[in-house]
Amino acid sequence: MTYHAEVFVTLKPVVNDPAGLTIKGGLQALGFDSVSDVRAGKYLVVTLDADDEGDARSRVEEMTRQLLANAVIEDYRIELKVPSPATAAGQGGGS
Amino acid sequence: MRTGIVVFPGTWSDRDCAHAVSEVLGQPARYVDHREERLDDLDLVILPGGFSYGDYLRCGAIARFAPVMEAVTDFANRGGLVFGICNGFQILQEARLLPGALLRNASCEFRCEWVNLRVEQSESAFTLDCRPGQVLRIPISHGEGNFFVDPQTLGAIERNGQVVFRYCAPDGRVTAESNPNGSLGNIAGIANARGNVVGLMPHPERACEDLLGGTDGLALFRSAIHALDRVAV
Numbered sequence: 001m002t003y004h005a006e007v008f009v010t011l012k013p014v015v016n017d018p019a020g021l022t023i024k025g026g027l028q029a030l031g032f033d034s035v036s037d038v039r040a041g042k043y044l045v046v047t048l049d050a051d052d053e054g055d056a057r058s059r060v061e062e063m064t065r066q067l068l069a070n071a072v073i074e075d076y077r078i079e080l081k082v083p084s085p086a087t088a089a090g091q092g093g094g095s
Numbered sequence: 096m097r098t099g100i101v102v103f104p105g106t107w108s109d110r111d112c113a114h115a116v117s118e119v120l121g122q123p124a125r126y127v128d129h130r131e132e133r134l135d136d137l138d139l140v141i142l143p144g145g146f147s148y149g150d151y152l153r154c155g156a157i158a159r160f161a162p163v164m165e166a167v168t169d170f171a172n173r174g175g176l177v178f179g180i181c182n183g184f185q186i187l188q189e190a191r192l193l194p195g196a197l198l199r200n201a202s203c204e205f206r207c208e209w210v211n212l213r214v215e216q217s218e219s220a221f222t223l224d225c226r227p228g229q230v231l232r233i234p235i236s237h238g239e240g241n242f243f244v245d246p247q248t249l250g251a252i253e254r255n256g257q258v259v260f261r262y263c264a265p266d267g268r269v270t271a272e273s274n275p276n277g278s279l280g281n282i283a284g285i286a287n288a289r290g291n292v293v294g295l296m297p298h299p300e301r302a303c304e305d306l307l308g309g310t311d312g313l314a315l316f317r318s319a320i321h322a323l324d325r326v327a328v
Contacts, residue, residue, distance in 0.1 A: 011198075015243060016277065018203045042152075067160070070153055070189065072196045073243060 002049055003056040004081040009069045010041035044068060056080055096120075096320045099127040099137040101167070101183075103158045108144035108180065108300060115300040116141075120316055129161040138323050139176040140167055142183025144236070144298060154197065154239050155185035164190055174326075176220050176319050177292040181237055184284070184294030193285055193294045194252060195244030201277025205238040209308065210275055210297060212283055213263040216256045219286040220322035221293045221315045230267045231260075231311040233297040235275055240296035242278035242285075252285060260284035260295055291322075 011017050017039050024038040046063070050056035060078050069076040098116045102109045109126060116124040127134065134140060148157035158164070164186070171177045171192055179187040187193045200206060211232055214225040225231070244252070252258055260283040264273045274281045276296070284295025299312030 014245075015198065016201065016241075018199050018201050018241070018277070022203050067156060068152070070156065070196055072188075072194075072245070073198065 001052070001056075001083060002047060003053070003083065005046045005048065005056065005060040006079040006081065007044040007046060007060065007064055007068055008041060008077045008079075009044070009064075009074050010039060010076070011073055012075050015073050053080060053082055096122045096139055096323055097137050098122060098124040098139045098141060099134055100124060100141045100143055101127045101129065101163055102143075103129045103145070103147035103161060105147045105149055106143055106145035106182070108182075108298065111298070112141050112143045112180070112300045115303040115312070115316060119303045119313070120320070122320070127163060129158070129163050131163050132166050134163075134166045134170045134175070137170070137175065139178065139319055140170055142167070142177070142179040142186050143300070144181030144183060147182055147186065150182075150239075153185075153189070154182060155187075155189040158182075158186045159189035168192060171287070171292050174289070174291050176322060178221060178315075178319065179292075179294035180298055180300065181235075181240070181296055184296055185239070187292065187294045192292050193287055194248050194257075195242055195285070197239050197296070198241040198243050198277075199239050200237070200241050200275070205236075206240075206275045207234070207236045208275065209234045210283075211263050211265050211267075211273060212260040212295075212297060213267050213269065215258045215261060216286075218256065219259050219290040219293050219318075221286075221318050222259055223318040223321050223325075224314045225318065228267060230263060230265065231302075231314065232309050233299055233302045233312050234308075235297045236301075237276070237296055240276045240278065240283075242276075242280075242282040242296075244279065249279060253280070255288055257286050257288065258282055258284075259286050259293055260297070 302312030
């Protein structure tokens with residue numbers, strides 16, 4: 001089965017984020033005075049084949065720990081998109 | 096001093112390093128392809144500056160898994176001298192051969208300028224020829240050199256004498272104004288506990304000839320030669 005995993009990588013709260021601060025300054029310069037903070041991060045979509053949802057999740061966890069996020073400075077969150085039956089059937093039928 | 100200079104896709108300071116080692120210092124040097132798996136013929140391995148793998152994901156994150164890095168790790172664990180300059184420093188941290196990480200410069204600017212570095216200790220393989228407190232003038236050229244580490248590890252590397260260089264004023268004072276990138280404690284370079292692996296953001300290979308504006312970088316390479324002499328004796 002093909003899965004899509006969304007991986008959100010963000011700097012840990014204690015890590016200074018110059019890019020986020022610069023973006024915040026840009027928003028405030030545009031007049032968005034209500035903005036008090038901006039944190040910038042990375043968004044990755046990993047498409048992978050796995051036996052089931054648990055298998056897909058553990059593989060993405062492993063690849064995120066090894067490469068996609070650096071535990072020294074970053075946190076991450078993974079959201080797995082389970083293929084709908086229609087999509088799965090479509091792929092199976094080769095349409 | 097048989098020197099290997101590792102070349103990843105996107106490395107850009109390899110030739111500057113080779114020039115400094117072979118032409119200026121007269122030591123044998125060869126390039127090491129990122130796919131090589133044996134470094135037995137070498138005394139010193141340099142991971143030069145550049146933008147390995149386009150700096151994609153994080154600086155050094157992809158290079159860290161190149162086949163040569165397993166050999167570099169073995170080499171370092173056997174006591175071989177490893178010198179990470181700029182992107183090479185970032186790669187050594189990603190490989191966990193050195194602690195911490197290098198974040199985007201606090202200014203969000205790419206900084207390319209001469210800086211002053213205070214030598215914090217003369218025990219590492221790359222500062223044997225220096226004296227603590229000595230100020231070296233060496234250029235930087237980076238967008239992500241903002242040294243970060245958790246407070247506990249910072250305390251440990253400070254106590255262990257693993258901080259090798261700090262950004263400073265010309266007279267050696269460590270000031271906020273002399274910090275070009277927001278690094279914690281003005282840290283510009285660190286060593287592992289054993290002192291055989293050193294990483295720094297500035298480019299000593301670009302400060303080895305008067306023609307280039309200064310020769311203070313020579314002390315680091317000469318220190319490595321003397322560190323090897325020490326081992327040989």
